Amino acid sequence: MSQGQEPQLERLTFFSDAVFAIAITLLVIEIHVPHPDGHDDAAWLHALAELLPHFFGFVLSFVVVGAMWAAHHRVFGLLHRYDPALIWRNLALLMAVAFMPFSSALMSTHPAERIPEMFYALNLLVGGLLQYRLFRGALRAPYLRGDVTGAEVATIRRRSLALPMMSLLSFVLAIWIPGPSNLPLMLMPLVVLALARGIRRTGATPAT
Template structure:
């Protein structure tokens, strides 16, 4: 397959992925139903909005998680200049999980403090994180990566993909003991991603120094 054909296939894969991410992240708000209040009493409206707090929290949390999945996907695929059919199925399975997240979010946010919905939600995030990790492990190999991408950035991208699986695993365990409160562990995903990325860069730089010694 020619270079131009490979580039076209990679663009098609990226555009399709972006569309699925965009649709999934938009569908989250559909599960936040507008309250119907009889009358014009301000207190009734505030009460109705307060009853939506779990749905709004679920929307915000999943919006950020899907957004981080998309940003990582965007970052890694921006490092590529070649295409392989090996990317198709791992990418498709990741997108299937992303498209499923509005349902998992609705189940969790509609049943606050319930163990099974929280386990189901955290489990869905864990599957998404592991699928993304697998996808990046396949994509970030020669000859698919651009030659101008520093090796430490390639390693950092691989390592940072462990941030979501780590947070989701912690949340999954905590959901058994403190359902509902386990969701707050997921707020630490950006911190874990940065921590893993920094560790990956240091590891890559140490390997470069050792190789040059």
């Protein structure tokens, strides 16, 4: 048992890790092995080129789900126990994560169409908001470990706004320019860094 955590908290963490692992694995299921008409190099290269939107969707969704898991892992590592009300908040987040393989496949299959792009961005927006809500409820006394500082809490809360912000921007852009609308999601790591630096500059240390 890590850092003196309660057994129930570890069970919650292990279950969450399993859902993240399954969702991130299922992302590749929709990339089917091609069967080109010919068997020469040109036919194979053409068949693989047609799969490029699926490869892009897989990498993008893998990074997003991976970042969500990393944040979840970081937050729950700061706790020594939890509010039972967080169970349903956590399940709501996991529902959005488990839905990601479908929305990712829909977006990858129709990479330049408005509704699939908006649907994908909406899935990420809902997941991001649910994650932010979960972290707001988890990162507070008396559930935090004694060595966790207010600056750590402020940084994590601020960083968790990156996904809702970028997915909302992606959703709006998809109305006019589907396809390139995913660009904000690719820039999300830079936004995370910018939000974290904003905390350090202001020296914010909210109550936990």
